Structures are given as structure tokens and as C-alpha cells.
Amino acid sequence: MRGTACWPGDVWGDGMAEQVGIIGGGIVGIALARELTAAGAEVTVLEKESRLAQHQTGHNSGVVHAGLYYAPGSMKATLCAEGRGLLREFCADRSLPYRAVGKLVVAVDAAELPALAEIERRSRANAVPDLTRIDDPGRLREVEPHVAGVAAVHSPQTAVVDYAAITEALAQDVRAAGGRVLLHTEVTGIRIERGRVRVITRTGAHLFDRVVAAAGLQSDLIARLVGADPAPRILPFRGEYWMLKPSRTGLVRGMIYPVPDPRFPFLGVHFTRGVYDDVHVGPNALPALAREGYRWRDVSLADTWGSLRWPGAPALARRHWRMGVDEISGSLVKALYFRKARRFIPELAMGDLARKSGAGVRAQAWGRAGDLLDDFAVDQVGPVTVLRNAPSPAATSALAIARYLRAHHLGSPAAR
Numbered sequence: 325m326r327g328t329a330c331w332p333g334d335v336w337g338d339g340m341a342e343q344v345g346i347i348g349g350g351i352v353g354i355a356l357a358r359e360l361t362a363a364g365a366e367v368t369v370l371e372k373e374s375r376l377a378q379h380q381t382g383h384n385s386g387v388v389h390a391g392l393y394y395a396p397g398s399m400k401a402t403l404c405a406e407g408r409g410l411l412r413e414f415c416a417d418r419s420l421p422y423r424a425v426g427k428l429v430v431a432v433d434a435a436e437l438p439a440l441a442e443i444e445r446r447s448r449a450n451a452v453p454d455l456t457r458i459d460d461p462g463r464l465r466e467v468e469p470h471v472a473g474v475a476a477v478h479s480p481q482t483a484v485v486d487y488a489a490i491t492e493a494l495a496q497d498v499r500a501a502g503g504r505v506l507l508h509t510e511v512t513g514i515r516i517e518r519g520r521v522r523v524i525t526r527t528g529a530h531l532f533d534r535v536v537a538a539a540g541l542q543s544d545l546i547a548r549l550v551g552a553d554p555a556p557r558i559l560p561f562r563g564e565y566w567m568l569k570p571s572r573t574g575l576v577r578g579m580i581y582p583v584p585d586p587r588f589p590f591l592g593v594h595f596t597r598g599v600y601d602d603v604h605v606g607p608n609a610l611p612a613l614a615r616e617g618y619r620w621r622d623v624s625l626a627d628t629w630g631s632l633r634w635p636g637a638p639a640l641a642r643r644h645w646r647m648g649v650d651e652i653s654g655s656l657v658k659a660l661y662f663r664k665a666r667r668f669i670p671e672l673a674m675g676d677l678a679r680k681s682g683a684g685v686r687a688q689a690w691g692r693a694g695d696l697l698d699d700f701a702v703d704q705v706g707p708v709t710v711l712r713n714a715p716s717p718a719a720t721s722a723l724a725i726a727r728y729l730r731a732h733h734l735g736s737p738a739a740r
């Protein structure tokens with residue numbers, strides 16, 4: 325018997341393959357399901373929404389990061405490099421769009437040069453392919469004809485993809501290999517019983533040998549269901565995008581990024597030419613008022629109160645209030661958002677930002693001291709593995725995260 329739906333009290337069946345439940349149908353959960361079905365496990369994915377990739381995976385910048393920013397040796401650095409290669413191969417195999425449009429990280433003035441030098445140092449340590457440093461504004465404009473700046477690093481292999489389409493294609497492999505993907509299946513409880521795991525959903529219960537949660541914005545709530553430490557908690561950060569008017573998309577060839585503020589784990593408002601040739605501008609980074617708060621009016625008192633009461637809240641507010649005020653003003657007043665974007669493209673006019681084109685909410689974990697976790701983080705509670713912090717570049721890294729979880733947390737899943 326596989327990890328089939330059964331009500332509490334049903335008899336656990338005996339099968340040859342290990343039965344693994346995966347909570348979350350974003351790119352990480354589905355990539356792991358594919359990895360484990362290929363290894364012979366019997367896998368069931370439990371996803372609360374009516375479709376896959378409805379949260380972070382379907383609301384992001386679509387960038388395949390080349391590894392410029394991450395601390396050398398960190399999980400982000402190693403899994404991003406491995407994941408990028410696997411993703412490129414997967415897209416080629418499945419004829420999915422993968423366009424290496426290239427990225428320029430631009431220092432607009434001399435004050436940003438030390439931070440740019442650190443990005444260059446990290447990029448070289450992370451073996452970012454074909455990276456070059458540009459110190460001549462004329463040469464900058466050979467890469468991006470409309471950009472203004474004093475220096476940049478150029479990563480020609482940074483690419484764009486459609487992560488929702490990739491997730492669907494990965495899910496096809498899961499189903500073809502006998503795995504199950506259950507939609508409309510929200511997990512509400514988890515109990516460890518004699519070494520096995522009973523997962524309770526709104527539509528029934530399931531028994532598994534092991535469970536892995538890749539639940540993004542809800543990952544800390546899932547961790548609590550299995551009795552893990554409440555820290556780190558998820559602090560949802562909304563990122564809003566504008567589109568460039570179709571007649572003005574010629575202002576951007578590939579990607580134009582700012583030099584990021586090293587005190588903050590986000591990359592700053594940037595220009596990205598997507599796989600369908602649209603150019604979006606964003607995302608900013610605002611505290612969201614709900615875990616799945618895509619608009620200002622999406623408010624969850626429980627989520628907001630939970631964040632305000634978190635022990636690290638005063639420290640975080642003290643450290644980042646200035647940036648918070650800046651980001652909130654930019655969200656409410658288009659002219660302020662526009663001013664940030666125009667630093668990089670002086671020709672940009674306010675009317676070129678056509679309309680807000682949606683938003684994503686980042687699942688960023690923070691600790692009790694108000695620290696924003698930098699690296700990916702995984703908790704293990706008996707037979708349950710919870711991926712607790714998987715923000716950017718986890719979409720780029722998903723296929724490598726799947727391999728990592730299999731090797732380090734799931735052992736050999738086919739052998740029960």
C-alpha cells in the first residue's frame with residue numbers, strides 16, 4: 325500500500341518502497357518528489373491550493389541566479405551553482421524557455437564601489453562563469469545601451485525562465501513515475517506514531533514513513549506541528565513589480581541590478597527582461613501584513629500580531645526602520661518607486677512604468693534576536709524534515725536542494 329489516504333485508525337500497509345509525504349507543491353517540493361520517485365520511493369505531494377506554484381514559485385522574478393551574492397561555501401552558494409546547471413539541462417530536455425540574457429550589477433556612484441568590489445570577490449570565489457568587471461561607462465553602455473553608472477560586474481550567464489512552467493513539467497515526471505500530487509489538500513496536523521508519521525489534512529489522513537515539508541510561507545507553522553523550536557519564524561516580505569510599457573521595453577536588453585545593501589538579504593529593485601520579453605521593474609521589500617498578503621488590503625491579525633510579538637521585533641525595527649519607511653513610501657507613492665528605478669536609466673519617464681504587475685511574498689526566516697537568516701535552513705524532527713528558510717535563490721537551486729535533502733536527510737528512500 326502506498327501513502328494512500330486513510331482515516332485515523334486504518335491499518336498501515338506493508339510495501340517494498342518507502343512511503344514519503346511531501347507538504348508543498350512549489351518548485352522545491354515538486355523537485356524533491358521527482359528526485360525521490362526516480363529513486364524508487366512512493367511519493368505523495370500534499371498541496372493546499374488548486375494548482376501548483378501558487379505562492380513564491382509562481383510570483384518571482386524568474387531569474388536563474390549565477391551565484392554572485394552568496395557567502396562562499398554557504399548552502400546558497402553551492403546549491404545555486406549546482407542547481408543552475410541542472411535547471412539548464414532540464415529546460416533543454418523539455419524544450420522549456422531558458423534565456424541567458426545576462427545581468428549587470430551597476431554602481432551608480434563611487435560610494436557604491438566598495439560594495440561592488442565585495443560582490444566581485446564573492447562572484448569569483450563562487451566561480452560565476454564568464455564574469456567580467458567593467459570600469460568604463462562607455463563599455464557599460466555596450467552591454468546595456470541606456471544604463472548610467474560608474475562601474476559594474478557583468479554576468480552573461482545569468483538567465484531567465486518560467487518557474488511555474490518548470491514546476492508543472494517536474495510534476496509530469498512525478499506522475500509518470502507513479503507519484504501522486506494531491507491538490508486542495510491542506511495539512512492541518514502531524515503526529516509521529518511509532519516512528520511513522522500521520523499527516524492530517526482537511527480531506528483525510530495519510531500515513532507515511534517519512535515526511536518532508538517545503539511549505540514556504542507556512543514552513544514555521546508546519547515545524548511547530550511537529551514540535552520543533554518556533555524559531556526561526558517566517559517574516560513575510562512582499563515584493564511589488566511594475567511593468568515597462570511595451571513600447572519602452574527596448575530600454576533594457578537583459579537585467580540591470582543595483583549593488584545590494586549588504587545589511588539586507590534582498591537584492592533591490594531591478595529591471596528584468598523575462599522569457600516572454602516583458603520587462604518588469606522590482607521587487608521592493610515591504611513587511612507583508614499576512615503570510616499570503618499580496619496586496620495592502622490582505623491583512624491577517626494572527627500573522628501581524630505574531631510578528632509584532634516576536635522577541636526580535638524591536639531589534640529588527642531599530643536596525644531597519646529607515647529602510648522600512650523608504651520601502652513603504654515607494655509602495656504608496658509611484659514617484660518614489662520611479663525615482664529609484666531612474667537612477668539606472670536616466671531616460672526612463674514616469675509614464676514608462678505602465679502598471680503594477682502583481683507581487684510576490686518572500687518567506688524570509690528571522691531569529692529570536694531579530695536577525696534575518698541568510699542561508700537555507702533545514703530542521704529534522706524524527707522522520708520529519710522541514711525546510712525552514714528557502715528564499716531566493718531557492719528556485720534556481722531547487723533541483724540541487726532536492727538532491728541535498730535526499731542525500732543528507734532521507735538516506736536511501738527506496739530501502740524500507
Ligand SMILES: Cc1cc2nc3c(=O)[nH]c(=O)nc-3n(C[C@H](O)[C@H](O)[C@H](O)COP(=O)(O)OP(=O)(O)OC[C@H]3O[C@@H](n4cnc5c(N)ncnc54)[C@H](O)[C@@H]3O)c2cc1C
Nearest residue numbers: 348350351352372380381384385387511540684715718720
Ligand atoms: C518576489 C520574489 C522574487 C523572487 N525572485 C527569485 C528569482 O528570481 N530567482 C530565484 O531563484 N528565486 C527567487 N525567489 C525565491 C523563490 O521564488 C523561492 O525561493 C522558491 O519559489 C521557494 O519554493 P518553495 O517550493 O520552497 O516555496 P513555495 O513556492 O512558496 O511553495 C510552498 C507551497 O507549500 C504550500 N503549502 C503551505 N502550507 C501548506 C499546508 N499546510 N498544506 C499543504 N500545502 C501547503 C503552499 O500552498 C505552496 O504552494 C523570489 C521570491 C519572491 C517572493
